[in-house]
Structures are given as structure tokens and as C-alpha cells.
Amino acid sequence: MVEPLPSQETASLVKRLAGPSTGKAGLSKDQTDINRVIADVSKGSKFYENEKKKDKELSKKIEHILHLRDDLINRPGVNLAKTEAQVDQILHKLESERDLSQTIVHFDLDSFFASVEVLNDPTLAGKPFAVGHSVLSTASYEARKYGVRSGMATFVAKKLCPQLIMVSHSSSYSEPSHKVMEICSRYDPQMCPAGCDEGYLNITKYCAEHNISSEACVEHLRSTVFNETKLTVSAGIAPNLMLAKICSDKNKPNGQYSMPFDSVLIKSFMKELPIRRIPGIGRVSERLLESIGIKTCGDIYTHRATLSLMDKQFGLIHLLRTHLGIASNTVQPPQREERKSIGAERTFSPLQDKQKILDKLEEVCAELESDMEQTQWTGRTITLKYKLDSFEVFTRAKSFDRWISKKEELFAIGQELLLPELPLTIRLIGLRVTKLKDLRGPNPSTGIKRFFDAGNSPNPNKKPKLADSEEVPDENLPDFASPANPSVKPSSSRNEKSRTQHQSPFQRETHQCPVCDKQIPTENHAFNAHLDSCLSRSAIRQAQAEARPSPKQAQGNMLERWTKMAPKRLDR
């Protein structure tokens, strides 16, 4: 029974099946054919059915958003010209705070795992091969010509490229990764690694001290990396992290691209840029934005009135800044105390038998205990995650008034959360611990090693930290556990992070206005005064739009939950 779906529906499903990484990089012109093959291979599988279901729900959500948009636009008192004028005011304000003074670099090793494998087995050079097990981590550039992508199931990749050579994660990647990070950190000791194969630098100081151009600096960095590791790296140079990241993709592999440090040229660059290229905009956000006519960053301006009316759904300020090509330009190493969770999960062939499922849970618990022990974290909220053989994912959580570390405890809690859900057919079990407490004292380490050993706050000036308070073993205990000391949220109160959002390095700075990213004096008064002035404009707009308090940060999630699914349970 072939039931014809609306063409939009199939198109988006076919695209969805092609995998998350499709569309991020440049797509070849016969991507449509490739997507067709992928869809055909997948058809009928449980994975496919689940993707289809998710795609349908997204379509419904879009329908709802379009109705909401029409409703808002036609609301009495709404004047689109006036709304546009107000947005233009915000744009003017944002523009006036553009900072072109810092030179940011994003570096990215070219197909890192694949390149390391070639070094270990030179016969792979020039051949289509991929690294991974059931799902690909990386594909060589030859394999990519066939449409093979990371995140793709191996059997699908083989269908696209029958000659594809599969290589399992044989080598150790950490040594070359550390070596590259060490080299890059020579150009900025505050380097921020982003995963094992990329990172951010602020080379402003380095270039000034060595009296060289940023281009020459990055050429030097890239050739040094190559000489010392035989790995090629691509890089982007720009006035902020977002642009640098986008630029590093432009001349990949083994190339670099420099953004002009000129607001007019930056804006013309952004105008044609597909929104999907913006870090943080994935396949879902892409479809949502596309539904209201936004495909490129230039379209953000065209539809600014709609976005203003639908700030709640789309996050106006963040999109406006994106359209202008404005983003954070502060680079700092990740800090240990910023960690929010630690977890472990495992996929296996679907299991129904209760005892077998519990065995898997126990394994996961043992793994988690070991990781927590090694990294010296404990926590008081435990979240169980399970995935059915239908690929639907669920979580169940519980918080405690004590710190959980031992596998026996983890296992007992895991069972408590899981057993009421059974019987089920499960293909994945995971456990995650949040509300963490650092068992390692704030013990600043020295040298380059800090990048690799999970942090250890390398910023001594940032945390004078009362010498005795850290001796109190229960400093992080929640209120009810230490009634005498109501000073919860130590990590927020220690350094004014309570109003800052960290999402990726793009917004990780400590004393930066979330609206305009200006660096603000750390005194609360100055910071809040600035923030308020920054947000007042959106407040005006909001009042007209319909109501709702002011948006508290620039980065709005586009996916407000508007349909409530029954908290799915298999009926027995």
C-alpha cells in the first residue's frame, strides 16, 4: 500500500534520513540521488519508521507555528511597519557594539580519525574508507565523494560505496590530538579546545608581539602542525568565534580562509549564508525557519517583523546578531567546575528478558562508577535513559539528599527507575549523574597539561576562593543537607555566572552581556544596568506583541513543546 505523502513531507524525511551531517558541509549536486538511495535502503526498518514519526510531528509543529504567525500578524494593534522600525532600532544598537578588535581562529583537523589511520597504514591513502563500527565516525575524502558521511550506518554507506573499506578505531587518537593542541596553544595559552580535533584561539596578542599578519600566523600554525604531526589542519580567521568556525570550513581540507574585518563585508557574507551553517542551527531549526521563509541569514532581516512577533519561538536577538555576523569573541579554556553531568550508556541488540536488561544496567553502572572515580565527581541526581527497539527514547530521574558514587547505589537507583517501566524491549540503557560535587579540591595545575586532564581551573585570578570554605567537605551539599548554610549554588555565586548562558564556546564568557556580548565590568551594578538597557528595546516590542516577560537570553530554543505526547508506555 503506497500512501502518497505530501511532497514536502517526503522531501524532509529523505533529507532527515541522510543524517545529521548532511547539509552542514557543501553538498554535492547529486545529493538528491544519494538521499534517495539512503531512503530506499532504510525503508521499512524500525529506525526508518521512527524517523518518519519524528518528521510527521515536526510537520505538525510547523503547521501550528504558521497558524500562530498568521494569528499574531493579524492581531489588532499590530503594525508591521512599526514593528520593523523597532527591530531596526535593536539592529542599530547591536551594530554599534560590534567589536572587530580581536582576531579569532578556529582550527579543525581534516578528517582527523581517517588521517591518523592513513599514517598508521599508508596503503589506505587515496582510497575510500571509513572509520567506525555500526555508525561511521569519519569518512575519507574519497568516500565522501559517494555521499558517505559521518553518523551514517555502515550498511547504508556500503550501499552508496560498495568498495568502501571499513577501519575500526584501531589507533590511539589521543596522542596526536594532544600534540596538535600543544602546538596550537603556543599561539594562545588561553586556547579553548572543542573536542579532540578542533579548537579556538585568540591570536591578537601573538600577532602583535611577533609583528606578523593573522594570515601569516595561521599559515605558520598549520605548517608547524603538519611538520610535527603530518596531519593537515584547516582554519578560519575572523573577529568572532562563530565567523571563525564558519570560515574554517570554506577552504577545507588543508586550507584557511580569512574574513575581512569590515562590517559591510561581513554583512554581505552573511546575506547569502544558509542558516544551517550557523553553529547551533540543526536540521529541525532549519526546517522551522524555512517554514516562515528563512533560508539564509539575509532572510532574517527580510522577516524581522515576523521574528519579532515570534521571539518566543525563534529567539529574535540571537538571530539578529547572527544576521549581522556578531557573536562572542572571548576565548578561554574550559573549566572543571563548569561540568554539569557525567554519564554512561550502551547500545545492544534489543532485549526483553528482565534479567538480561538488568545485567546491562549493572554493566553501565560499573562503567559509570569507574569514570566518576577517575574524574573525582559525585552527584545527587540520577537519570535513567532507555531506548526501545522502536528507537523511542525515554528518561526517568530521581534526586537524593546524599551524594551517589558507588556502583551498588547506582544500580539500586537504576532499578528503582527502570523496573516500574518494564516489560519493554530495550536496545539501550544509560545512566547519568547531575547536580555534581567536585571531590577534587580546586587545585590549580600548571603547564599545558591542564587542557588534557579535564581542566583544573587554570585561572588563578578568577578564584581567590576562601581557603577554609573549600576544606568543608560538604560545601556543595544542597540546602536541606546543610541547613546552617543556605549558600547553595556555589559555582554560580563564586563568580557571577548566574545570568550567563554557556552554550558551546560561543557564549561561554563570564562577564559578557548576553544580548550584545560587550565585556562589562564585573560589578553587579554595572553589569545589570547594561543588561537592562540592552533588553529594554525588546521589552517595548514585546508589550505590543502580546505579553510575556522579557526574554532572558539571546539564545531561544525554537522548539517550544506544543503538543503533549502521552508519556509513552508499552501496553502489556
Place this chain on the structure above:
DNA sequence: GCGGATCAC
């Protein structure tokens, strides 16, 4: 605090 969902790597 909990659960669902998106996103990056």
C-alpha cells in the same frame, strides 16, 4: 525538579 527534544562533536 522531571521529561522531552535539539545540537555539537
Place this chain on the structure above:
DNA sequence: TATGGTGATCCGC
């Protein structure tokens, strides 16, 4: 035949 693991964030409730 068959589609990963870790961590973060956001939203609604």
C-alpha cells in the same frame, strides 16, 4: 540483518 556515546541546554510543566 543492520543506525553510536557524551555532554550541554532549553522549554513546559
